[in-house]
Amino acid sequence: MNKNTKSGRRDFVRGAAAVLIGGAVLSAGRSRSPRLVWQIDPAKCTQCGRCATHCVLAPSAVKCFHSYSICGYCDLCGGYLRPDAKNRNTGAENQLCPTAALQRKFIEMPYYQYTINEDLCIGCGKCVKGCSVFGNGSLYMQVRHDRCVNCNECAIARACPSDAFKRVPASDPYLLKSDQERRIV
Amino acid sequence: MKRYVVPPLGGFSPTGSRWTGRLKAVLHALVCMFFFFFGTTAHAEFRFPMPEFASGYTHPPVHVPGPSNMMVGWDIVVLLSTLTLASIFVLKHRKRREIFLLTLFSMIYFGFWRNGCVCSVGSVQNIMAGICDPDYGVPLTVLVFFSAPLIFALLFGRVFCAAVCPLGAIQEAVAVKPVKVPPAVEKVLSVFPYLYLGLAMLSVAMGAGFIICQYDPFVGVFRMGASFSMWIFGGLMLVLGIFVARPYCRFLCPYGVLLNWCSKLSRRHATITPAGCIQCDLCADSCPYNAINEPTPSEVPETREQGARRLGLLLLLFPVLVALGVGVGCLLKEPLSRMHPTVRLAERIAGEELGRYAETNIESEAFRASDTPNEKLYAEAMEIKEGFGIGRKWLGAFIGLVIGCKLVSVSILRKRTDYEPDRGTCYSCGRCFKYCPVQE
C-alpha cells in the first residue's frame, strides 16, 4: 500500500515535470520567426580588426565583400593602395591588404576592377576602412555563410565594439549595401 | 535593414560622345586624387558615381552562398537514435564497452564533425531567450536538443550524459586515472552548476549574451580553434579530467542541473546489479563520480524524535538561507550588471569623461564614432541595471534555496538496504556493472 502511493506520487511528479518541459518548449517556440544566422550590418561596422582575430575559425569566416554596383572603379583606390604608396601599381609595397587578397584588374582608362580573393582574405578590414574613408564604401565586411559554422553565439559578435552583428533570416543571409547587385548563390 | 540606393549617374549622359567620355574619366581621376590625398576620416560614401564603360563592361555578379550548416533533420535523427541506443545499452545490454563506443561516436559526430554547436547544454539559453523575447525564434533543432535529453532522463535516467553529450564524451574519453574526490568536497562543489545556471539565465534574460557558449571549454577543442585563454581553460579541464573524471559535468554543467532533477524522477534507472544486491561491497569504490549510495547502517544513530527535530530546525533555516541569498544578491548589483556590454561601455565612457583613463579603448572609440549622445547610453545602462536589480534577488533566493535543499538531503537518512546509483548524479556510464558478482 505504502509502496503504491509512493510510486503513484512519483508518477504524478514525473508527469508534472514533463508538462513543465513541454510548456517551456512551447513558450520558447511560439515565435514563428525564421531560422536565423549571423551577419554584419555594414552601416555599423567600424573595421576595428576584431573580425580577423575573434572568429572561432582561422582564418575568419568574415571576409571583405565587394558591391561592384556602387564602386567608382577608381584608379586611386583607397582600399587597394596604401596612403603612402609610391606608385599606383600592383607592387606589394603599395598594397594595403596584408595578404594581397584584393586584386586589381584594368578595365579601360581610367577604370580598374577590384576583386577579393576569399581564400586569401583574413577579414582584417583594412581595405574596408580605406574604401570608406577615401572612396565609395563599396568594400565592406560580411560573414561568408559558406564558411561560417553559425555558432549559437558568434564569438565576434561578443567582441564587436560597434554592435554591428545581428541575426538575420537564413533565407536572406547577407546585408548588401546595394540592391542592384546580380547575386549568385 | 537600411538599403543604400545607388546614386544617380550625376551628370553623365549615357549617350555621351567619345570626347565627353574622356573628359569625365579625367574628372573622375581628379576627384579620386583629391579624396585620396585630402580624404577626411568621416565615413562619407558614394563620392564617385559608378562609371559608364565605353567598352561595354558589365560588373560581375557577387557570390552570396547560403548557410551550409543546415543538416537540421539529420541532426535530430542522430540525436534521437543515439539517445535510444544509449538507453538500450544502459538498461538492457549493460555493457560498458558498448556505452563507451557510443560515447566515442557522439564525441566525433556532435563534437568534431558538427563542431559542437548547437549542443543541449547551450540550448537552455536559447529556450530562455525564446521565453523572454517573443521575437527570438528558436529553431526546431534547438527545441529538440533541449527537450529530448530531459524526456529521456525522466524515463531512463541520464543516458544523454552517458553516451550522447559531446562535452561529457570528451571528458569520458580522457578519464583514464580517476581518483576519488572526498564526498564532502563533492557536495560543496556541486552547488556551482546551480550558480552557473542561475547566472546564465540572468544573462540571457538581461540580453547580456550566452555565457555558457562563451565559457564552453571544449568547443574550441572540437573546432581546433579558440582564443588563447579558452585553449588554456579547455586544456586544463582535460588534464584535470584525467584524474578527476568529468570535472565540467560535476562542478559546472548547468544543463546537468535539469538532467539531475529529471533523472531523480526517472521511471527506470541503471542499476549496479543485474538482479538483487547481496551487499558484498565490491562495487563501493567503482564509481569515479561518487554516485553510489551505500546502504544505510542498520543501527540508526538517533531516535525518530531527534531526527524530526533536526529536520524541523533545518526547515526553519530555509527562510534564513533565502534571505541571506537575496542579501548577497543585493550586494552584487554592480559586478552582476557588468555582465552586460552596454553597462561596461557606459562605465568606460563615464570614466573617460571624468579623466579616469589615460587613453580611449577600442569600444569607446567605436561608440564615439557612432555619434550617439552619452546621455542616451547612460539612460540605457541605468535601465539595464534596474533589470539586474530584480534578477539578482531572484538569483540569490534560488541559490539560498539550493543550499537549503542540499543541507536537508545530506541530513535525511533515507532507508536503503542495497548499493544503488544515486539517481540524480549517476551518469549511467556503466563502470560499476562489471563489479557486481551477481549473475542474471
Ligand code: SF4
Ligand atoms: S568586429 Fe565589428 S566593428 Fe570590428 S570589423 Fe568586425 S563587424 Fe566591424
Ligand code: SF4
Ligand atoms: S585588406 Fe583585409 S579585409 Fe581587405 S581584402 Fe585584404 S585581408 Fe580582406
Ligand code: SF4
Ligand atoms: S558565427 Fe562563429 S564561425 Fe560565424 S563568424 Fe561568428 S564566430 Fe565566426
Ligand code: SF4
Ligand atoms: S553533465 Fe552536462 S556536460 Fe556532462 S554529459 Fe551531462 S549534459 Fe553533458
